[in-house]
Amino acid sequence: MWKTWVVKVAWLYVAPVKGLAIEARDHIELTTRGVEDDRRFCVVNDEGRILNGKRFAPVTTIGAHFDPATDRLELALDGERVMGTVRVGAPIEVNVYGHEAAGHLVEGPWTSALSEYLGRVVRLVRLDEPGNGHDRADERAGATLLSLASLQRLAEQAGVQTPVDPRRFRMLIGIDGATAHEEDGWIGRRVRVGKAVVVPAGNVGRCVTTTLDPDTGRPTLDTLQVLAQYRRDLATTEALAFGIWARVESGGRVALGDDITVLQP
16 A cells, blocks of 8 residues: 655645636635636637747736636736626637637736737637646646655755745645655556545646746746756656646545545555
């Protein structure tokens, strides 16, 4: 039997608008499609391509909050708050890293505010189905997990004294109490997280967005070089792997401090 001691949920982060700043939660309702309001919206350019930190760093500093019960969306752009009830217009198909996701253009003040703030024409899209904004949505990737110990190992390898901000990696569930990169060994096993059960299916490969400071959008830590130095030759499912993604076998409430248990096969 796989055994670790006192493994708990360390953080819960969602991004109501894909690519924009993530939002901390004290609990989530995890479903087989992920969290209902996580990555439910996205921003596209005038050609319909998703705009994110990899392509345009300033988007990572824009705050977002969405209440699916009331359809209220609020964006925070450098101190200015743009809010209202979401109404949609024309349909649009968005390519989310290899899979086509149906959505509708959002009407209201957000598109013009975003375009003015970013200095380019962009459009806000609401995706029709929960989970379709996730990377690997075609593989039903409803959750991602990363341990505090892995972040500490990264800091040690980078030679930095301050902790590496977990927001750089935009992972849904943080793990406290596991050893560094222990989560890699959970791939293919069933893991109970709070009231939910997930099945990790692969590693998460990293991109340039993780080099950016979450608050400023500026590159401040060469995470990719550090990962290449100490993890390039490992047997992982993706290059520059850091953390894991999982399918949700059964949904349920997950809260900060909840137990995380690797189950018997």
